[in-house]
Amino acid sequence: MSKTIKTAILGASGYTGADAMRLALRHPHLEIVALTANTHAGKPVGDVFEHLRGLDLPDLVTLDDVDWTAVDLVICALPHGTTQATTKAIRATNPDCVVVDMSADFRLRDVDTYAQWYGIPHGAPELQGEAAYGLSEHNRDGIAGAKIVACPGCFPTAALTALIPPLANGHVQPDDIIIDAKTGMSGAGRGLKQGMLFSEAGEGTSPYGIGHHRHMPEIEQELSKASGQAITVGFTPHLVPMARGELLTCHVRLADNVSIDDVRTGLVERYADEPFVLVLEEGQIPKTQNVRGSNMVHIGVFKDRLAGRAIIIAALDNLVKGSAGQALQNVNIAFGFEETLGLEQIALFP
Amino acid sequence: MSKTIKTAILGASGYTGADAMRLALRHPHLEIVALTANTHAGKPVGDVFEHLRGLDLPDLVTLDDVDWTAVDLVICALPHGTTQATTKAIRATNPDCVVVDMSADFRLRDVDTYAQWYGIPHGAPELQGEAAYGLSEHNRDGIAGAKIVACPGCFPTAALTALIPPLANGHVQPDDIIIDAKTGMSGAGRGLKQGMLFSEAGEGTSPYGIGHHRHMPEIEQELSKASGQAITVGFTPHLVPMARGELLTCHVRLADNVSIDDVRTGLVERYADEPFVLVLEEGQIPKTQNVRGSNMVHIGVFKDRLAGRAIIIAALDNLVKGSAGQALQNVNIAFGFEETLGLEQIALFP
Amino acid sequence: MSKTIKTAILGASGYTGADAMRLALRHPHLEIVALTANTHAGKPVGDVFEHLRGLDLPDLVTLDDVDWTAVDLVICALPHGTTQATTKAIRATNPDCVVVDMSADFRLRDVDTYAQWYGIPHGAPELQGEAAYGLSEHNRDGIAGAKIVACPGCFPTAALTALIPPLANGHVQPDDIIIDAKTGMSGAGRGLKQGMLFSEAGEGTSPYGIGHHRHMPEIEQELSKASGQAITVGFTPHLVPMARGELLTCHVRLADNVSIDDVRTGLVERYADEPFVLVLEEGQIPKTQNVRGSNMVHIGVFKDRLAGRAIIIAALDNLVKGSAGQALQNVNIAFGFEETLGLEQIALFP
Amino acid sequence: MSKTIKTAILGASGYTGADAMRLALRHPHLEIVALTANTHAGKPVGDVFEHLRGLDLPDLVTLDDVDWTAVDLVICALPHGTTQATTKAIRATNPDCVVVDMSADFRLRDVDTYAQWYGIPHGAPELQGEAAYGLSEHNRDGIAGAKIVACPGCFPTAALTALIPPLANGHVQPDDIIIDAKTGMSGAGRGLKQGMLFSEAGEGTSPYGIGHHRHMPEIEQELSKASGQAITVGFTPHLVPMARGELLTCHVRLADNVSIDDVRTGLVERYADEPFVLVLEEGQIPKTQNVRGSNMVHIGVFKDRLAGRAIIIAALDNLVKGSAGQALQNVNIAFGFEETLGLEQIALFP
Incomplete structure (x- = not known):
């Protein structure tokens, strides 16, 4: 396999796209040949992400401008609902191209469940079966041969890494799982909302998506698979004032x-x-500040005061192991590289 | 009853003491006649809390310097374990003095439970029976006649306000209560610890006291009382980067x-x-930024995805309704003032 | 003069409007009878500012819905450039109504300077002469009789409070004044910009408006007046990650x-x-955390290492003394109330 | 020269030591053989810096435990005033060992100036002449042959990078330089002070060391050298709430x-x-969030409103280019490696 992988990153004006660029730029075998951001086409990347000024990156183009036959790898950071059609187009033009997708578009194996939770019909049901779920540590064989890798959501990555082994081992009961999640603001994306402004989000903690967050069916799908029985979970995310x-x-x-x-x-x-x-x-206690900027997951297990209960805690960086880092890890698996390549960065603390 | 209550605030160099001064200074019927902080005795308050510079406050003295016979009210912000002896001394000198205590020293009715959780024997067991639990909305009658008011902890205030009515109403089951709590850093006090430094606590979320936080027996004591049966709760607090x-x-x-x-x-x-x-x-969703600096509790009730489960969420300011504000509310009750006096401040947002 | 001042607050969906509501609600002589926010007309205030839920406030209406004859006082928190016409309309209908404006529309006495810096012609030049500049401590006589009070910008309030006395005293040279300013993010308003998102503004310091910020001509106008000669200043503001x-x-x-x-x-x-x-x-060092939420300005004077130079530092809360607090202070002056009424709040620290 | 440099990092329990470990661990030619932290000797590094758990690092030892003959390189992150004696001891034992020092101990060429600003006599005046000032871009020749490299302070690195070229070019006047600096809290170190607690430092901006900060003589020494005349600067640093x-x-x-x-x-x-x-x-505007975690300095030049004046702005990460990153850059220069080795990390944004 070629040592230089010609790479396109789609959706380069969002946070997961930015982290994919940050990491891919320092990966020894990836060459970034195209970056897309439809509403910013024509601009240098440094205009939408100032921390990328002065780096050797192609200017932003539209999706239509990319020649799929000239790329070996597409890392997708597009909004949910837009990747299915794009992947179809890529596949039609260049069937050998590997698509590593960070959106939710190929995560749910059941297309009806997808339609129910995302409010639109699946745009490429014929490709869903080919998509490997990209939880790296738990699906290496599937990822290795795949042309489509559906990287897990950030919450599912943490939940599944923490809960699959205890469930597979029969150590915890499958019918009473309550996940209380806390996430930094970058998890809400780069969209402009008043609640995301520094003045309003700072110095505050606020739950959201209570009882109906889209990461639930994804967590349930994989936990059910791991435990061999249908699992439903409680899941309540909270925004806390950190990036x-x-x-x-x-x-x-x-x-x-x-x-x-x-x-x-x-x-x-x-x-x-x-x-x-x-x-x-x-x-020892998992803390998000101990994994910031790294591809690590820290897990801790604690005795609850309630008899017969345990508290399992997982911490990760939502933009690294929770998206772009795991995407690159999957690239390494898919292309047969050393799995840690480009991901050796140690957490940035303080 | 006199309209001017001569007031001493003990432990004026900590955060709850500071907020007690902030609020008491603007209460129309309180006159602050003494402020103690043993290690800072002799200094103006402005040296230990610069935001209080330029205000009309007495200099800090030691506990021994206070003439208890000259005060009608003592607001205690001393560390846990030191208030019992002090209260005894006050009572011996001036039996009419009202002690409103923000420490944990008189919160647990069972002195053995106190000893077990706080690691020292109760220093004034003969006074415990006189202490009214100061959850204002739920114990007005008790507080009105009391000479000792044990203000609830910050977490118990939130938990009890949210859970007593559903338990009393028989709306929720008493044997499956899991409380996942998030608190700002001021909840950890003003003591010097590396983990509390801005550079280390900022941009991070970290659980602590998992399975063994001292607010658990207090929550259980009051929930058990409200529901008429012994209740044990799961309780896991987390530090989030807000003050x-x-x-x-x-x-x-x-x-x-x-x-x-x-x-x-x-x-x-x-x-x-x-x-x-x-x-x-x-x-509508409770958020801490909506109650910052105010004496309000916001409560929301949500349907869980798990059948038959609910999520009840409460938000408050740990230093106001969670300590100094509720203390002042109890002062109002104890002295027969309008209950909102000195507590009308609207939340500071943004 | 009536003890109950019927008050309209215009522009109630922005931060200065919010702080005006917060303070006015607790002012003993103000009755809020109308709140406007054109794009949110019809909604309860709690829908645009959740911290104001549950308070006794009228629903939002459009400017056109307000009956100016039914109000004694208008507090204007409208965007720059829109208050001149509104004030004209108010004056035409109710000449006795006092307009206390927090925008820049009446701050610059020279209408050409206004046009030059704000890019549009002054919309009510005939009223400009009536507007009293609302730097409370330095223009009480002017404010007392005025029907239009132009409250200073937040930066000018700090700069003028610190520099007018030394200039008036001849203590500092008028031709070498360099002001390096740092402001919290609420100073940038509630408008939606990527740079204001928590994830992007947090953990960062960034200068803006370098060499051309609109508060410069205002500072210069008042310093020139105080010193009796034309003064030009250097002024460089920076955004720092605080609200x-x-x-x-x-x-x-x-x-x-x-x-x-x-x-x-x-x-x-x-x-x-x-x-x-x-x-x-x-x-003693001025720090913003010592005045947060209060109407105070803290000023410190320091010896520079450069011979013959001094560093004068001023700290205030941009939304209180820098806008809504000073507006209310001016209301008190204009209506002959005790000047501290409604403004006694002590800084919220921590 | 050997490709594997046996490296000791002294003072591994502070922030600059932590960042030196973070970077050195991923440098292809450095092997960390010893880590010192006198008060934590015997502990694994993960006990004092949890983000370094699970990495292949030796346990902490005391200074006395290090065999200087077994190391090729010492990176010093000791407190000011302690490195001179240590360097002397290293030199006495192993004259070939390269000492790259991040403290201030060898930065000032004049030992009297050192004594004056640091309050103690220089402990190794005979070595001062050998120390190369480690401003990498401006002293490569000196650093290349040196056995002692005195890495600049964080503020001097930014000031000198921005001001040496304009001064050397005769573009700015040497007698009117006012530097207004803003730094994150990690610049204040890991020592325990109340003002550094999250609750007190957060949401606040505070100047410090006004008129007498120790980085002034260092800035002046190098600017004087660059311009060929004695230069005195005004320098006022401020703490802002970022790490x-x-x-x-x-x-x-x-x-x-x-x-x-x-x-x-x-x-x-x-x-x-x-x-x-x-x-x-x-x-384009320099912002600290654009260089966080990277070894970059961003510089911008702006026209002031005051005629004949300019504003030159520089941003860097105080722990990377401001200390550990530049230290590693100097290691690369001293050992003849590619200068960017181990320093390719792109800024972490958001």
């Missing part, structure tokens, strides 16, 4: 005769060889 | 045949005449 | 034979009886 | 017949081939 970072507090019930140590040991064993998952020792 | 504010997300199970609307209506009816509790309409 | 607060660092050159102590003493004497200006003692 | 980042606003007077464009062009030409300095185009 990056996500912390999930999973309130679960232990299976009979299972201890906190069992749960932790199960996680430790599952992730012992994983470079991007760290299961903390007893008493 | 003030507290948001509690209570994951509860509905009683049979009870709807979300029933729960909300029960709360609306309970608090209809309360000036400091606002039960939000369907779809 | 409220403004700090001006004025780099000035001392007049011959004038010491730092002379400058400070001059300021102390000038403001000795002013409730809202505190000149700090030697070594 | 990282520094912005310097330099208010200068143009030389006769010099235009803004001349100044900018002079800077552009000087830094055209520099990978870590970007001179922005007209109208």
Whole structure:
């Protein structure tokens, strides 16, 4: 396989696109040949992301301007609902091109569930079956051969990394899972809303999407698969005043005769060889500031005061392991590169 | 009763003491005659709290310097474990003096529970029985006649305000209550810890006291009282990067045949005449930035995706309704003043 | 004069409007009878400012819906350029109505200077002569009799409070004044811009309007008046990641034979009886967190390392003393009330 | 020269030490063989910096535990005043060892000036002459052959990068330079002070060290050298509520017949081939959020409203280009590596 992967990044004017550029630029085998942002076409990237000024990047173009036959890899950071048609177009022109998608468009295997939660019919149902779910640590074989990789949502990445092993091990009960999530403001995207203004979001904590956030069916799909039974979860996200970072507090019930140590040991064993998952020792606490800017997930397991219950906590950077970092990790898997390539950055603290 | 209440504030170098000074200074019937801060005795208040420079306040003195016979009211902002002895000394000298305490020293009715959770024996068990629990909206009669008022902790204030009515109404099940709490950094006090430095706490979310926070037995004591049965709760607090504010997300199970609307209506009816509790309409979301600096609690009730479950959310300012504001509200009750006196400040937003 | 002033607040959906509502609601002699916000007409205020939910406020209406004959006072928080016409309309209908304007529309006495800096001709030049410049401490006589009060901009309020006395005293040279300003994000208003999003503005400091900010001619107009000669200033504002607060660092050159102590003493004497200006003692440092939410200005005077130079620093809350608070102070002056009425709030710290 | 440089990092429990570890760990030719932190000796690094958990790093030891003969490179992040003796000890044992120091101990060439500003006599005056001032872009030749590199302070790095070319070009007048600086809280170090607590530093801007900050003589030393005449500067730093980042606003007077464009062009030409300095185009504004976590300096030149004056603005990350990043850049120069090695990280935005 060629050592230089000609890469297009679609949707380069949003945050996940920006982080994909940031990481891809320093990946030794990727060459960025096209960047799209329809409403900013013609501009240098530095005009929409000033921190990328002075770097060697092509100017922004529209989707229509990209010659799909000239790219080996497309990293999609388009809004939900627009990637299905684009992927179809790419596939029609260049069937060998690998599409690594950070939107939700190919995450849900059931197209009816997609239509129900996203409010529009699936635009490429014939391709859905080909899409590999891109939770890197749990689907390497699927990703390795795939031409479409559907990278998980940021919340699902954290939830699944924390909960799949205990469920697969039978350590926690599948019918009583309550996930209380906290996310930084970049998780809400770059769209202009009053509640996202510094003056209004700062110094405040606010729940949103209570009882109906779109990451729920995705979490349930994968947890159900891992546990072999239909799982429904409670999921309540909150915006907290930080730019990056996500912390999930999973309130679960232990299976009979299972201890906190069992749960932790199960996680430790599952992730012992994983470079991007760290299961903390007893008493160590996951914090978003410890993973900021890195591709790491930190996981901790705690005894609840309620008998028979545990609290499993996961922290990650929503724009890295929660999107662009995991996307690049999947690129590495898909193209047979060392999996950590371009992702070695240590968390930026303080 | 005299219209001018001679007031001492003890522990004036901490955050709750500071907010007590801020509010008491503008209360029409309180006259601050003494301020204590043992390690800063002799200094003007403006040296330990620069925002109080230029105001008409007495210099800081030690506890020993206060003439208890010259005060009608003591507002205690001392560290946990030190107020019991002080209260005893006050009572011995001036039995008519009203002590409104913001520490945990008189909150737990059972002295053994106190000893267990705070690690020291209760220093004034003979006075415990006289202490009225100062959850203003739920114990006015007790507070009105009391010489010792034990103001609730910040988390208990939010939890109890949100959960007592549904429990008392039989709307939620008492054996499955999970409280996921988020608090601003001032909740951790003014002590010097690396994790509280701006550079380390900023841009981060971190859980703490998981499974063993001292506000649990207090929440349980009062919920048990309200529901008439022993209640144990799950409680997991998180530090989020804001100075003030507290948001509690209570994951509860509905009683049979009870709807979300029933729960909300029960709360609306309970608090209809309360000036400091606002039960939000369907779809309106409690946010800490909407109550910052005010004595308000905002409560919202939401349908969970999990069948038969509800999410009850409460937001307050931990230093106002969560401590100094409620303390002043209790002063108003204890001295027979209009309950809103000195507490009319509207939230500071943005 | 009537004790109840029927008050309309125009532009109630912006930050200065919000703070005007917050303060006016607690003013003992103001009754809010109308609130306008053209694009939100028909909504309750709580829909555009959630922290005002549950308060006794009229719903929002359009400007056209207000009966000017039914109001004694109009507090204007409209965008620059729209208040002149509105004031004309109010005057035509109700000549006794007092208009206290927080926009820039009547601040510049020279209508050509207005046109040059604001890019549009003055819409009510015949009224400009009647407008009193609302720097409360320096123009009480003018404000007392005025029907139009032009409240100063936030930066001018800080700059003028700090610099008028030294200039009037001949303590600093008028031809070498460099003002380096730092402001919180609310100073940029509630308009939706990417740079104001929490994720982009947080953790960052950025200058703006370098060399051409509209507050310059206003500062120069008033400094020139105070010193009796034409003054030009250097002025460079910076956005810093806080919601409220403004700090001006004025780099000035001392007049011959004038010491730092002379400058400070001059300021102390000038403001000795002013409730809202505190000149700090030697070594005490103005900080925005010490005046947040209050109507105070803190001023400090410091020796520069450069021989013959001084640094005069002023801190205030841009939404209070910098706009709505000073507006209310001017209302008090205009209507003959105690000047501190409704403005006694102590800074909210932490 | 060996491709593997055995490296000790001294003072690994502070912020500059942490960033040195973060960067050195990913440098292809550095091997970290020793980490010191006297008060934490015996602990794993992850106990003092949780974001470094799970990485391959030696445990912390005391200074006395390090075998200087076994190291090729020492990166010093010790407190000011302690590095001189340590360097002496290193030199006595291993004269070939390269010491790259991030403290102020070897920055001032005149030992009397050192004693005057730091309050203690210089501890190794005989070594001062050997120390190369580590402003990478301006002293490559000196650094290349040096065994001691005195890395500049964070403020001097920004000030000198912005002002040396205009002074050397004769574009700005040397006798009227006023530097108004803004820094994130990490610039104040990891020491425990109340003013650094999140609750107190957040939402606030505060000047400090007004007229007497220790970076002044350092800036003056290098500007004097560059311009060939003694220069004194005004320098006023401010703390703003962000963890990282520094912005310097330099208010200068143009030389006769010099235009803004001349100044900018002079800077552009000087830094055209520099990978870590970007001179922005007209109208583009330096902002700290655009360089966070990177080794870049952004510089902009602006016309002041005051005739004949310019405003030169520089932004950098105080912990990267302002300390650990530039230290590593100097390591690259000293050891003959590609200068960008280990420093390619793009700014983390948002």
